[in-house]
Amino acid sequence: xxxxxxxxxxxxxxxxxxxxxxxxxxxxxxxxxxxxxxxxxxxxxxxxxxxxxxxxxxxxxxxxxxxxxxxxxxxxxxxxxxxxxxxxxxxxxxxxxxxxxxxxxxxxxxxxxxxxxxxxxxxxxxxxxxxxxxxxxxxxxxxxxxxxxxxxxxxxxxxxxxxxxxxxxxxxxxxxxxxxxxxxxxxxxxxxxxxxxxxxxxxxxxxxxxxxxxxxxxxxxxxxxxxxxxxxxxxxxxxxxxxxxxxxxxxxxxxxxxxxxxxxxxxxxxxxxxxxxxxxxxxxxxxxxxxxxxxxxxxxxxxxxxxxxxxxxxxxxxxxxxxxxxxxxxxxxxxxxxxxxxxxxxxxxxxxxxxxxxxxxxxxxxxxxxxxxxxxxxxxxxxxxxxxxxxxxxxxxxxxxxxxxxxxxxxxxxxxx
Ligand code: MEV
Numbered sequence: 225x226x227x228x229x230x231x232x233x234x235x236x237x238x239x240x241x242x243x244x245x246x247x248x249x250x251x252x253x254x255x256x257x258x259x260x261x262x263x264x265x266x267x268x269x270x271x272x273x274x275x276x277x278x279x280x281x282x283x284x285x286x287x288x289x290x291x292x293x294x295x296x297x298x299x300x301x302x303x304x305x306x307x308x309x310x311x312x313x314x315x316x317x318x319x320x321x322x323x324x325x326x327x328x329x330x331x332x333x334x335x336x337x338x339x340x341x342x343x344x345x346x347x348x349x350x351x352x353x354x355x356x357x358x359x360x361x362x363x364x365x366x367x368x369x370x371x372x373x374x375x376x377x378x379x380x381x382x383x384x385x386x387x388x389x390x391x392x393x394x395x396x397x398x399x400x401x402x403x404x405x406x407x408x409x410x411x412x413x414x415x416x417x418x419x420x421x422x423x424x425x426x427x428x429x430x431x432x433x434x435x436x437x438x439x440x441x442x443x444x445x446x447x448x449x450x451x452x453x454x455x456x457x458x459x460x461x462x463x464x465x466x467x468x469x470x471x472x473x474x475x476x477x478x479x480x481x482x483x484x485x486x487x488x489x490x491x492x493x494x495x496x497x498x499x500x501x502x503x504x505x506x507x508x509x510x511x512x513x514x515x516x517x518x519x520x521x522x523x524x525x526x527x528x529x530x531x532x533x534x535x536x537x538x539x540x541x542x543x544x545x546x547x548x549x550x551x552x553x554x555x556x557x558x559x560x561x562x563x564x565x566x567x568x569x570x571x572x573x574x575x576x577x578x579x580x581x582x583x584x585x586x587x588x589x590x591x592x593x594x595x596x597x598x599x600x601x602x603x604x605x606x607x608x609x610x611x612x613x614x615x616x617x618x619x620x621x622x623x624x625x626x627x628x629x630x631x632x633x634x635x636x637x638x639x640x641x
Pocket of ligand 1 (some may be wrong): 329480
């Protein structure tokens with residue numbers, strides 16, 4: 225890719241945008257595919273039950289992302305205004321500090337097998353662990369393809385609870401899911417192990433299901449936002465103060481993390497992945513020490529620049545599920561240029577950090593409403609047919625008049641042409 229930074233994209237029509245992205249990024253084939261992609265009613269009918277239609281959501285692209293030295297254009301599916309603009313803004317500011325750098329723990333998930341009716345939970349735990357190799361081999365027999373691709377069962381953990389219905393032993397099957405999100409693979413394995421675990425423990429197994437607290441599938445991103453680029457050291461300090469509140473106050477942390485998920489869910493949705501799985505993982509991870517906290521941190525580095533970091537579970541896949549079926553999702557994966565689920569998870573973490581940084585910067589300075597309203601006004605002007613300088617002129621006039629509506633944008637556009 226030449227560059228993912230495409231200034232003035234918002235001034236163009238959707239068709240012109242696609243051309244500009246194809247030209248600037250060098251992704252002509254991928255962008256052409258994205259432009260032509262759409263889910264058909266027949267395809268939808270094969271995805272879920274009782275289909276009667278399609279529910280459409282806008283798909284935009286966030287620009288300016290430099291992630292581990294690679295330019296990335298990030299398609300985002302969202303109904304919320306300002307999200308894509310904010311993600312792009314954050315990416316532009318991170319870019320001037322060298323972009324995002326990422327890491328991950330790898331695509332490892334847990335399945336839980338709940339054993340009840342035991343009088344000797346500690347003995348049962350040891351009995352399961354004694355047979356860990358046998359259980360792993362049984363699990364791997366269920367998915368030889370996963371093993372062939374370098375994944376499969378890695379180990380067994382056993383947790384003990386004293387619940388209100390008596391002691392419980394919960395065996396965790398730890399599985400490297402490679403490029404699958406993994407729910408199908410680990411659920412199948414867990415169901416296969418259940419009868420043997422009953423034999424081993426003498427207990428009764430009820431639940432056999434994936435855990436969405438994917439704390440072994442963490443994605444991380446870091447960015448340095450140069451202070452002069454973000455409005456000065458005072459802005460950097462205000463962002464640190466805003467983030468500090470989200471570290472200690474669950475009321476603020478919920479909103480802070482909601483902002484992160486604005487970006488993450490939009491990127492996950494565009495790739496056809498399970499947004500609820502990623503959301504459940506993110507919020508459960510945010511609460512892992514018993515108090516709900518922010519998923520990002522901000523500090524001032526020794527040279528006065530702002531350092532932002534994020535760490536969260538990102539359980540996404542590239543094989544199986546809607547990602548391989550939905551024509552738009554398939555095109556989105558090509559635009560992202562990712563070849564592994566792990567690569568995708570790290571891009572998603574970077575989007576979350578960018579989104580959060582942009583929100584905090586707006587909140588720490590002028591607030592979000594002014595930017596939000598001017599973006600809304602510009603979008604209305606574009607929809608009314610305005611092009612070039614007329615977009616900002618019409619938007620400014622509507623803001624000054626306090627009349628920001630499609631009708632007024634069309635009137636002003638008619639007067640101007
Ligand atoms: C709005 O969708 C998201 C924000 O509330 C996030 C935040 O407050 O950090 C702006």
